[in-house]
Amino acid sequence: MKLPTMLTQLLLSSSSSSPAEPSRTMDELQQRPVMGKVFTPTNYTVVRGFFLQDEPSFNSTTFDLLHSSFGLLSNSTSRWHSFRSSIDLLNSQANKHTTYKVLYVARHGEGWHNRAEEKYGTEEWNRRWSRLEGDGEMVWGPDPLLTPLGEQQARAVNEAWKEEIKDGVPLPMSLYSSPLSRSARTLEITWEDILIEPRGVRPLVREHLRETIGLHTCDKRSPKSVFAERFPSYKFEVPFSEHDQLWSPNFQESSIQQALRTQQVLNHLFATDPSPYISLTAHGGTIASLFRVVGHQPQEVKPGGFVPIVLKAVDYKSAESELLGGGASREAGPVPTALVGRRGEL
Template sequence: MSLLIPNSNDYHDAHGDLDQDELYRQNIRSNYLFQPVSGLFKQTDLETDDMSFRYTDDNFGIKISYKDIIKNLKELNDNAPENVQYKLLFLARHGQSFANVVARKYTKEEWFAKWRYIGFDGEFTYGPDADLTDLGIRQALENNRAWKRQLELGCPFPKSFYLSPLQRSIKTFNITWGEDSLKRIENKEDTINISPNLNPQVIEPLRETIGIHLCHKRSKKSELCSKFPYLQFSEEFPEEDLLFEEYNDVREKLYQQFMRIHTVLENIFENDKNDVISITSHAGTIRAFLTVINHRKFTIPTGGMIPVIVRAEKVDKS
């Protein structure tokens, strides 16, 4: 039985606050237009029930063979105008963290009045930079096994890997893509071996909605480098969490997060020539990606993943 089962919080993260979608559309200024390519994955179809769909039991939702998906992606890029690109994105959400547990332990009113501001409730430590629970680890292991099965069936191996700087996303990536993850976890080993060929890049704006919730404050860069020495950071990546401080008093709005992720996607299409990309982040971040590319709303369970082929058109608005 899958451990990647959405709950009511996940549904709200994906479907709620629709006024923020409209605010995003009113405020975005961009030379890129994004849209999903339909007919290749069940998750893009309106008739797919996002609350009951289990991608690890359904070959990631493919509607045609992986061989044909790879062929279609190549043909789309080969035949595209100069200002159009296509990429296959695997958008992964981190496994359950202690912040997820505490947020459901209390009522919404209690969480917003008190517990989001602190990182320990007497039972769980959940901030700053909340860690994975045992269930979160097992959810990542389910993805590890699922990826191994799908790769055997011909699923394209991602050529670029991007990560949120929050350690729950980094650890989910480690286990999902680590060598012998299950064996090392069973032996209670702290280190997961990551192939240097993966070259995972930490992107500061890939994080969850910023501000106030202490669990969303990241660790220092030096701490992340010490724990995860294989990670790649840009030269301008700051030591301290400046974004959290920026939104310390007034939390980032969802439409602002959508605009932030729009810029991330622009940069990926502008600077990354690879056509198959893995991105490990958060529920709000994936909601933002799906909003930016005009994909249907789709609930992503804690630890879940959604694949989508994205068409990006660069337009001249001068």
């Protein structure tokens, strides 16, 4: 596979990096990177040539994320050191209107709503069951937790990160989460014994990282106080309301409206956080929306999976993103007759 010229030069310039030795500590492997600039971007571009997920030939159905260096195209023993050097070089040589970040964009593990959709099929789920809170056997709303499988998926990602750490994978310096519990728990399992407990990294909850707003009860968040009790190591953006002021049982935001709020999340992130490596843990709809905003090719991210993206941001007035504002929200009919369901242990 022929790499873009700029990327080829970057990899050649960093090829002298020695492979990581198993005896080296995580702190030694995670040397201080070149920090990015902070500004509100006018345009985002995916930098291709680093990860398989950026390639037109990528097939998400056959891809094994956890046993292929997360899709990194290089398979050399010094692959992560070369990658890190390339990102450092991009940021050190960027002009004042340009910065680069690596986003690790994760989808939560399987939740009870996913199990319910699988049980009833997507058509019936969207038509009826998604607007209820349960069926007498399962409870999926509001704000369902992970299933046992979902927890296993997150632990598998945690173990994969530990393996890649041995070879020097750059870890995120900031952790951001959707306000929905399934995403927060996925993030917690993934990073608790890597960054949260040993390094004191506190994840930040961002309201606009949530799933498509409206109609589906699984996408209504818990009160802030409930979330804080459930995840005491997390902090909240300011302001953050106690109760969910965005969700409606009768309206659902359009894909254009969702893309607009996703763009606002990215704009705020680039304007306030100079970290070149960032983790976002969210939802399938959020990730699809982010792909649209940055021009990443559409693809499925399976529950518990994630996609690494090297993102270039500029604030040139002449480089403007697609106009995303507007678009009518979806209006639904009356909520289906609720079933009397038992609330079991989730």
